[in-house]
Amino acid sequence: MPLSAPAPTNPALAGIAPTDRHLLRALAQNFGLVLSWAVLVLAILIYCAIYYGQLGTLPGNFEITSTVNNTMPLVLSGLGQTIVILTRGLDLSVGGIIDLTNALAALYLGDTLQSAILGSIAILGVGALLGFVNGALVAFGRLQPIVVTIATLSIYQGLAIMILPQPGGTIPPEFSALLVNSGAPWALLYCVAFGLLWMMLRRSRLGVSIYAVGNDPAAATANGISLIRTRLAAYVLSGVASAGAGLFLAASSTAGDATTGNGYTLTSIVAVVLGGVSLFGGRGSGIGAIAGALLTTMIVNILFFAQIDPLYQSFYEGLFLVLAVVLTMAVGRLVKRRRR
């Protein structure tokens, strides 16, 4: 699909000014992204309405801050999952990497801010290593991503319990305060920063390779893109992102738990799908995944206010995952039919 070629032949666009036409095309190309942000705004409005209806005020600083802070691990793991899914892969070991890095954080961050920062850089390195193992098996071993990451999930979860059999350990309070500010929703700035990072990645050589590999591996290879290097990089980035999620969880709970990440394998995929990223690779954006992560949390918040037992949470997550996949595929089919 040519990006800048003028397309005045389309009769549907005949009466529209050129600038509007560009806007329309940009909208059509980023349909999933736009839709997920629109649904997020809608979910926030519904949440505010229910909140106002029940408590007579709008959600304040505390609610916004805790919502954003609770979402940060999901934002990170969703971003990592997005990169892998864009290359037509899947990372089911996300939960295991979060478990293991979270346990490491509880044991080795020390007692000062300095030691914690050095320690967390090392833990991000461990995340990269864990992702590298996944990537090497998928890229060099040419094995199925699903089975490889289920196997490494089992290994990483086992290692996490080995080093931290009981929840515990300590996180320096200064580190918690730095990462998770409970006074104001500063974590929104992280979301903005991740969005900017994503735009840089998208325009980098690696980003272009990731999309190319996901859209057509054979064509990407023919154009000189290394499948092995691209896939390896995708899993390494996912490992680093999940390690970041493990650090955030450690900072916000001020202790470690070797099973805390288990749910994130499912929820990271929910966030990716709600963010409009195609499960078949090559289409979607990390900025959509950030919206998808925030939307997942908002849905849980709305359910909480609708007096639904939190035990049912994974029921709704699973249900929304299936619904979102089925709906996006139906929309995709409609769009294709109209283009013909």
Add this chain to the structure above:
Amino acid sequence: MTDPIPVVPPAAPAAPPPPRPFLGLDAERRHILYAVLGAILVFAVGAAVRPGFASPASISAVLLVASFVGLVAAGQTFVILIGGIDLSIPSVLNAAAILLVTSTLGDDSRAVYGITLTLAMGAGLGLLNGVGIAILGVPAVIMTLAMNGIVEGLMLGLSGGLTCQACASYAPPVVQAAVHGSLLGVPLAIYIWVGIIVIVSIVLSFTTFGRRTYAIGNNAVASHLAGINVPLTTILLYALSGFFAALAGILLVGFGGQASLEMGTPYLFESIAAAVVGGVSILGGRGHYLGAAAGAVSLVALATVLQTMNMPEYGRDILYGVVVIALLLAYGREQEGA
């Protein structure tokens, strides 16, 4: 083939072909043999390290535990053969165990009703997986992962986190006896498993349903063009996977007496591992249930040997993961050369 008979029979042949025939077996049968030999080797090593490990009582204990993994692996093998996967097994198994105790309340007179209801629930949930995958076109990983969440949420919500009064019921004595009772010194559950092994092997090898399964796994488009109802077969296979997960749940609750949360969690990876060890190709179309069954025995035996040597529980998770990756690398390379 039409070469004249060589004068010196064992002369070194030039350039051995990559899939060298071992005992005249093809790769699939060879992998089954490896899995069986692996199980025997583990028992032999176990007996050397811990005298008495290869005693009849100890072997039957290992086989009993392996039968739970093996039953789940039957369903997992079915869906892996068409290139799919069933990640909903942990919740379906766990929900089955809870449904059995809550519907029978430990009463033998309700056992038939409870077992029927539980197996129907397992098959029904599997059927829903199949419909999502075959009709709605949701990728199998996503559909079954979502189903795992859906069933887990319903199970937790409806049982109040397993705090309901009926949840504390025991499995009916009949069900407990079906696991613990023995005939000729062998636990009854093992007979059930052997029966399932025979039935599944016959279904896969000698029925049109089995041929269709392999055909879809090898090439779904060609199968469709050849007149196979691909969606229907897919739905039936996922229903069978749910059915076997529920059956394993019933036997497990009979084994332990009561249902507990997380009791299904280990069985997802163990069932996949058993299939991989048994030479079932994760890409579909290749493999036999007999291999997966032998894989279940060797994995459980290995974990048991290491447990007697004081390996903690997490060691099993790490070990199975490493074994699966090593075998995937070994068998994957072999197929590449073929």
